[in-house]
Amino acid sequence: MSIHPGEGRAAQAARLPRDLVVALAVLTFCAAAYAVTLGFKEAPSAVAQNVQPATFPRLVIGVIATLSALLAALSFRSDSARKRPVKPMVAVTAAMMIAFVIAFDTLGFIAAMVLFSLAMPMLWGERRWSRLLPFAALFPAAIYLVFVLGLGVHFDPGLLGVN
C-alpha cells in the first residue's frame, strides 16, 4: 500500500482495505442480480423439469457472493496494491469511444471513422498536419477497401449518406 506524503498514520489505519471495498461492491452487485432473478417468470414444472430459469443464475450468484466473502476475509491479511489515479486522458478517451459509436450510428461509419481518425491522434497530442491528414484520409480508405469492397461488410450510410 503506498503512503502519500503528509498522510497521517491514523488516516492510513482508518482506510479500509482495498479488496474489502471491492468485495463489498461485488456483494452489492450479487444482491442486485439476485433481486433481478426474483422477477424471472416461473416455467411450468413439466417444461422446467424442476430446474427453473432462475435456479442456475442464483447458484452462480451464490458462488460469486461466497468468493467475495472470502476475498473480504483475506483482505485483512494481504491487500492488493493501490494503483495510481486514472489520468484525465483516460476519461477523455472513454468519452471518445462512446462518441465514436454514437457517430457510427448517426453519421454513418465512414464519416465517423474519418472524424475519429483526425480527432483521436490530435487529442493524444499529435499536432503535425502532415501526418494527421494523410492518416485521416488513408486509414478510412484502407478500411473501406478491405472491409466494404473486399469482405462485403455493409455499413448503414447514416445521416450524411456516405457509404
Added chain:
Amino acid sequence: MDAFLAAGTAFLDPYLIGVVLIGTIGGVVVGAMPGLSSTMATALLLPFTLTMDPIAAISLLSALYCAGTYGGSITAILVNAPGAPPAAATAFDGYPLAQQGKAGLALGMAAVSSVIGGLFSVVVLIVAAPLLARVAYDFGPPEYFALSLFGLSMLASISGESAVKNLIGGAFGVLIATIGMDFTTGVDRFTFGFWELSEGIHFIPVMIGLFAGCEFLIQAGKLNQPQIRAALDAVRLPSLDDFRKCAGTIMRSCGIGTFIGLLPAEGGTVAAMIGYNEAKRWAKDKSQFGKGDIRGVAGPEAANNAATGAAMVPTLALGIPGSATTAIILGALLAHGLRPGPHLFTETPTLLYAIFLAMLLANIVFGVFGLLGAKLFARVTLIPIRFLWPSVFVLACIGAYALEQSVLDVWIMVGAGLLGFVLKRYGFAAAPIIMGLILGELVENSLKQSLIIFDHEWLRFLDRPIVVTFLVLTLVSALWPLVGVWRARRAAV
C-alpha cells in the same frame, strides 16, 4: 488416413498456404507490439474469418496463435517490453543480453527454442488429442459438468493479481452467459425488456472489448511515457556450444510447457514462468541469471511455445479451452457450426488434420521469419501509438459490428472495454471472464441434464468415478494457491 491425405491435399492449395503465411507473419508482428497480443489479434480477426471456409479460418487463427507467442519475445529482448504476456519471462535475461550487444544471439536462441517447443507440442497434439477424444466418448453430462468445473477452478492458478479474483471473474463470465432466453423453458433472463438480448450476449464483442477496448484505455494513460525503440545489428544462429549449453533446458521446457498447456485454462504465461524457474533451478551456475544467461531465454521460449500446441488438446478433444487464445479458437469453431469434442474427430477429421498441418507449417515459417526478419519486425516499435491504438479501436468496432452487422454489438464491445478497464484496475483479469463466458453454456446445460438424469439427487454425482476424480482435482486446483500462500508464510517465519 483418407482425412490426412485430404488435409494434405488442401495444403497444396496456394490460397491455404498464403492464409497460413499471412497468419504467421501477422502473428509475429502483433506479438511483437507491446500491448497487442495474439489473444487480442485472434479476437479481432475472428469475425472476419466467419465468411471463410472453416479450414482456412481455423488455420489462420492457429497460425496467428503459434507465431504470436514467439513474436512477443522480439520486443521483450530488444526493448524490455514483452509484446505478449508469455514473453515476460524472456525479458529477464533477453534484455540484459541485448544490453551487452548480444541481441542477435538472444533472438536466434528465442527463435530456435520456440520452434523446437512449438513442433514438440504439435506432435503431442497429434498423438494426444485423438486419444483424449476417445476417452471423452465415455463422458456424459455429469462428466462434462465436472470437467468444466475443473477448467474453471484452474483459473485460480493462472497468472493474475489474485486467485480469488480470477475465480470471481470466471463465475462472472458464467453469469454473463446466462443473459438471454433460457432454451429449456423459453424464459428471458437479465434482458431488462430488450428483445435484442433474448438471443444472449455473443462472446465475440465482449471478448474484443475486454482485450482491445480495455487496452486502448490503458494506452491512453501511458501517453507521456517515452516510446522505446528497438535497435539491433543482426540476428545470428546460436553456436553449437550455445546449443549444448541449452539443450537440456529446452527439452525440459518442452515437457513443462506441454504439461501446463494440457491443463485447462493454463497457458503460455504460466508455462514460461515455470520454464524460466526450472532453467535456473537446474543450472549449476545460477549467477548469470537475470544478468544475461542464454538459458534464461531458451527455457521460457521453449516452454511458452510448447504450451501452444498442448493447449489445443483439451480445446479440440474436450471443448474445454486450454488458454485464453484457444478459448477464442474454440469460439471460432462454434461460430463455424462445428462441435468441439470427440465428435470433431469423427465428423470433421480433415479439419483437424488441417489444423495440425497449419500449426506445423506456422512453427517452421515463424522460425525462418524470426531469424531472417527479426530486425524488420522490431520496427513495429516505431509505429507511433497516437496512430496505432485509434486504428486498433476502429478495427475492434468493425470486428464487433461485422458479426451480425449490428450497432448493439459495438455498444456491447465498448461497454465490455470500459468495464474491463475498471475491473483491471481492481485486479480482475480479462481471461477468466472470457473462459467463464465460453464455458457458461456447457456448465449450465450439463448441470441441468445431470440433474434430470439423477432425478435431482445431487449425491449421485459421487457414484461416477470420473466425476469424483474431476471434483477432487477441482478442489485441489482451487485451493492450491492458498496452500502456496500458507507455505510461503511458513517459510518466512
